[in-house]
Amino acid sequence: MCAQKKSSGRYKEIRNSKVFRDYFVEDRLEAGIVLTGTELKSIRSGRAQLTDAFAKVEKGEVILRNMHIDEYTFGNIHNHPPKRPRKLLLHRKEINRLEMEVSQGGKALIPVRLYFKEGLVKLELAVCMGKKLYDKRETLKKKAQMQDIEREMRRRR
Numbered sequence: 001m002c003a004q005k006k007s008s009g010r011y012k013e014i015r016n017s018k019v020f021r022d023y024f025v026e027d028r029l030e031a032g033i034v035l036t037g038t039e040l041k042s043i044r045s046g047r048a049q050l051t052d053a054f055a056k057v058e059k060g061e062v063i064l065r066n067m068h069i070d071e072y073t074f075g076n077i078h079n080h081p082p083k084r085p086r087k088l089l090l091h092r093k094e095i096n097r098l099e100m101e102v103s104q105g106g107k108a109l110i111p112v113r114l115y116f117k118e119g120l121v122k123l124e125l126a127v128c129m130g131k132k133l134y135d136k137r138e139t140l141k142k143k144a145q146m147q148d149i150e151r152e153m154r155r156r157r
Contacts, residue, residue: 013115014043016050021136023110023128027101031123032089033064033114036080038072043121048114055088055109055125057099062088064111064123088123101127
């Protein structure tokens, strides 16, 4: 008899839906994140948000701020605060490179997605540059044009 597959209903990753709309994404890297037990359980149940989150380099460490992880519903009095700052785990060379890029001005560290990799929680962090309003309009125009082209191609088949 073969082994049963694990349920595919588990939450695989949490994405930041606004990152590609509001920013030009330049460089991405994978980072570990320091979590407590109740935070991990909440992330496994898919109860986290990355929409307003950002990272800063402070005193040689990368700190993630404004990431919302709901309190664990079955937790006790030692449950975590939802928006506490969380330390990211990176190599020293990566931290120095990120600090150089952000200090040049106009760039920010924005989390793109939160996912599980071999039982550990990983965060995909991107160096981003903010879009102006006219850039956002241009992106929407290109997206609409591509949709029209694809619709026309399907119609001709």
